[in-house]
Amino acid sequence: MVDFGGWDMPVQYAGIIQEHTAVRRAVGVFDVSHMGEIEIAGPEAARLTDFVTTNAVSRLKIGQAQYSGLLYGHGGFVDDVLVHKVADDHYFICVNASNQEKDYAHIASVQGFDAEVEFASGRYAQLAIQGPKAIDVLQQLTPAELADIRYYWFVDDEVSNTPARIARTGYTGEDGFEIYIAPEEAERIWHEVLRAGREYGIQPCGLGARNTLRLEAKMALYGHEIHASITPFEADLAWIVKMDKGDFIGRAALAAQKEKGVRRKLIGFEMCGRGIARDGYEVWVDGVPAGWVTSGSPAPTLNKNIGLCYLPVELAEPDRKIQVMCRNSPVEAVTVATPFYKRAK
Amino acid sequence: MYPDNFRYTKEHEWVLVEGDTGTVGITDHAQAELGDIVYVDYKLGRDTLKVGDQVKQGESFGSVESVKAVSDIYSPVSGEVAEINTSLADAPEKLNQDPHGAAWLVKIKLSNPDEAKNLLDASAYQTYIGAEK
Numbered sequence: 175m176v177d178f179g180g181w182d183m184p185v186q187y188a189g190i191i192q193e194h195t196a197v198r199r200a201v202g203v204f205d206v207s208h209m210g211e212i213e214i215a216g217p218e219a220a221r222l223t224d225f226v227t228t229n230a231v232s233r234l235k236i237g238q239a240q241y242s243g244l245l246y247g248h249g250g251f252v253d254d255v256l257v258h259k260v261a262d263d264h265y266f267i268c269v270n271a272s273n274q275e276k277d278y279a280h281i282a283s284v285q286g287f288d289a290e291v292e293f294a295s296g297r298y299a300q301l302a303i304q305g306p307k308a309i310d311v312l313q314q315l316t317p318a319e320l321a322d323i324r325y326y327w328f329v330d331d332e333v334s335n336t337p338a339r340i341a342r343t344g345y346t347g348e349d350g351f352e353i354y355i356a357p358e359e360a361e362r363i364w365h366e367v368l369r370a371g372r373e374y375g376i377q378p379c380g381l382g383a384r385n386t387l388r389l390e391a392k393m394a395l396y397g398h399e400i401h402a403s404i405t406p407f408e409a410d411l412a413w414i415v416k417m418d419k420g421d422f423i424g425r426a427a428l429a430a431q432k433e434k435g436v437r438r439k440l441i442g443f444e445m446c447g448r449g450i451a452r453d454g455y456e457v458w459v460d461g462v463p464a465g466w467v468t469s470g471s472p473a474p475t476l477n478k479n480i481g482l483c484y485l486p487v488e489l490a491e492p493d494r495k496i497q498v499m500c501r502n503s504p505v506e507a508v509t510v511a512t513p514f515y516k517r518a519k
Numbered sequence: 520m521y522p523d524n525f526r527y528t529k530e531h532e533w534v535l536v537e538g539d540t541g542t543v544g545i546t547d548h549a550q551a552e553l554g555d556i557v558y559v560d561y562k563l564g565r566d567t568l569k570v571g572d573q574v575k576q577g578e579s580f581g582s583v584e585s586v587k588a589v590s591d592i593y594s595p596v597s598g599e600v601a602e603i604n605t606s607l608a609d610a611p612e613k614l615n616q617d618p619h620g621a622a623w624l625v626k627i628k629l630s631n632p633d634e635a636k637n638l639l640d641a642s643a644y645q646t647y648i649g650a651e652k
Contacts, residue, residue: 185554185587186554186587189554189555189615190554190555190585190586190587191555191586382554382586382587386586448558449558450557450558450584450589452588452589471586472557472586474586501582501589502565503565
């Protein structure tokens with residue numbers, strides 16, 4: 175067990191590769207109750223949510239979710255978040271565990287909107303059921319018609335006779351669901367999910383597999399690909415920024431960066447030589463230090479060693495030879511297009 | 520689980536002393552903490568470790584890398600490298616399966632057999648890893 179932002183969390187149950195493979199081929203379940211929740215409600219909830227996030231809240235329909243960014247005025251990330259539209263005057267935001275107090279303070283400090291911001295983490299536990307068989311497992315426990323929930327949509331219904339928010343979202347690159355339930359029901363439902371999944375070979379999964387799965391799908395991890403000194407344009411996340419939606423925190427800085435040109439960019443790579451890149455390792459190009467690794471790992475699905483790194487924008491394109499300094503030894507690698515893994519639809 | 524005739528380090532290596540030879544490996548606790556092991560690298564400084572090299576107690580002679588993390592291996596004893604378990608290069612998963620047996624790392628011709636006495640015995644090591652959790 176590791177201490178993760180004050181939570182005692184398992185890195186692995188059966189082993190990272192076995193857990194990873196279960197999610198790609200069948201189904202796995204993650205206890206992600208450490209994630210934080212913030213609710214924004216009131217007549218101007220939509221306007222406030224739009225002002226503090228980068229994506230276009232106005233495009234959300236009730237029951238829809240979107241990936242988005244919370245930025246500082248200087249354009250760097252406070253956090254990356256999932257915004258769910260519960261009602262016209264009610265938004266539910268899922269945030270990273272280690273950032274939740276900071277996120278809440280950031281949003282609550284914004285003045286001039288007729289809306290209440292609530293730190294709601296204590297009211298929710300979260301389980302992620304992920305993999306091609308996730309729908310078959312969860313369907314046994316809920317009257318909600320899961321096939322009717324589209325990707326990045328959610329319903330408020332029941333799981334195992336207790337109220338649950340059921341979202342077709344995830345952090346693995348597979349189909350699956352994230353369910354938000356009362357904390358006192360979490361342990362019981364965890365076991366119910368495992369029981370329902372037994373015939374599909376369900377695997378309890380820890381933080382280790384969560385990391386390898388998200389990395390193969392090239393999903394950003396706060397503290398690695400994104401943090402206070404990184405903007406969405408640098409992190410290859412321009413798609414979550416809607417510059418034309420009206421003003422929002424960080425917009426002016428992003429406009430200035432766009433005007434001047436982005437100087438560094440996130441790019442994927444594969445190791446060619448023997449070695450595994452790790453967070454913080456230097457990346458060299460043509461014999462000089464040029465950037466740094468943000469995440470790196472063996473990719474169990476691809477049977478390669480992969481990673482993400484920041485490079486000057488003129489170097490951040492696929493098929494460039496780079497060297498990753500693995501414990502003071504340069505190891506050959508090549509930049510590649512991402513995601514590394516994309517599931518067949 | 521932890522053989523009584525082994526001696527252990529706080530860095531989670533073990534050594535079995537037989538005559539003037541010490542067989543060295545990593546402990547079951549180490550392999551479990553690391554998880555799926557994918558590389559074993561034998562290195563003394565920047566050079567590949569060779570039979571005949573001298574290693575000192577506490578000196579790193581390589582690293583073990585898992586999906587999750589990379590970890591140095593420190594020699595529990597001083598002496599001359601007599602044998603290297605090269606079979607682990609192609610089958611690093613053996614370190615997860617049999618860390619106290621077939622997946623030994625090196626054999627060392629001891630220059631100071633008394634050194635092993637300052638290492639932990641099996642019960643002290645188990646107390647140590649129990650307390651570490």
